[in-house]
Amino acid sequence: MKKLILTTAVLALAAGTAWAQQTVRMGTEGAYPPYNFIDNATGEVAGFERELGDELCKRAELTCTWVQNEWDSIIPNLQSGNYDTIMAGMSITDERKEVIDFTQNYYPPTASAYAAITADADIKGGVVAAQIGTIQASHVAESGATLLEFATGDEAVAAVRNGEADAVFADKDFLVPFVTESNGEFSFIGDDIPLGGGIGMGVRKSDTEMKAKFDAAIQSMKDDGTLNTLLKKWFGEETLTF
Structure with missing residues (x-):
């Protein structure tokens, strides 16, 4: 799981309402298989996080689209409003939590x-x-x-x-x-x-209701075993599970 260390300061925007929009834009790198990558046949984001993210959006009753962004600017562009979440193999760290918020983890620390x-x-x-x-x-x-x-x-x-x-x-x-x-x-x-404390979905600190929706969706997948099924599908039977 990738663990971003902030090298520049970023400023939080005013309170956001991404959760209430018709469409939630899911930001990812698209260059870190098997977590996320671009399918050459379709040109679309694919991988573990695409499959997981689509299911989370379904359970949260949100319409989601995917936005590709380079890794080194992925947090600043979340803050700037270019998308509403980050699903990019990003581990939850204290340093990042000074700038953005995270859902509960959807991949254990590895x-x-x-x-x-x-x-x-x-x-x-x-x-x-x-x-x-x-x-x-x-x-x-x-x-x-x-x-x-x-x-x-x-x-x-x-x-x-x-x-x-x-x-x-x-x-x-x-x-x-x-x-x-x-x-x-x-x-x-x-x-x-x-290293790190597991992977979670990054969100702006202001988007508390959207975070709550995704937290509940992640928990439901942990509870019914479907998250473990996805982890094994993409990372093998020996991978860490919940």
């Missing part, structure tokens, strides 16, 4: 991990790639390694392939496909590192 081409890659004193503005990037910066930041997770992985970085540090769920499909080129190194 681990981040290092992946590299060589088993002896230096993850403490070498160069480690991470996606810009994430909690993983902050962790690398504090670890003693040299942080090399990229706009997307894919670019951070590519930096290891082309020799720019010794390793990449990201959500383990994001890295698993790269490792398993690399035919032995990539492997996980070191121990998994738990």
Whole structure:
């Protein structure tokens, strides 16, 4: 799960009423499979969060559309009113909660991990790639390694392939496909590192009624088991569940 670290201050707008609009606009990155990505055949947002978000909107009796936005400006553009929620693999953190609010989590806290081409890659004193503005990037910066930041997770992985970085540090769920499909080129190194407090839907602090609607919808999916079913569908039978 991606964990955004705010690098610039953002200002909250006056009280919003997104929950009362005819359509609630769901903001996502569209570049972080399996959480969210763009289906090449349809050009539409797809993935775990698209399927989950559509079901939550149905249960909350809200009409929703999806808006794609780059990760590094995803919170400022929520604040600016370009969309009404964030569903983008965003972990709930105290720092973010100073700026926006969150629903209850719809994915439990999971681990981040290092992946590299060589088993002896230096993850403490070498160069480690991470996606810009994430909690993983902050962790690398504090670890003693040299942080090399990229706009997307894919670019951070590519930096290891082309020799720019010794390793990449990201959500383990994001890295698993790269490792398993690399035919032995990539492997996980070191121990998994738990970061963040689970993934939730980001909303403006003023949109309390909309938040309550989505909170209730998430809880209903936890209660009837459908959220666990979706988690296993997109992340495998061994994934963490509620």
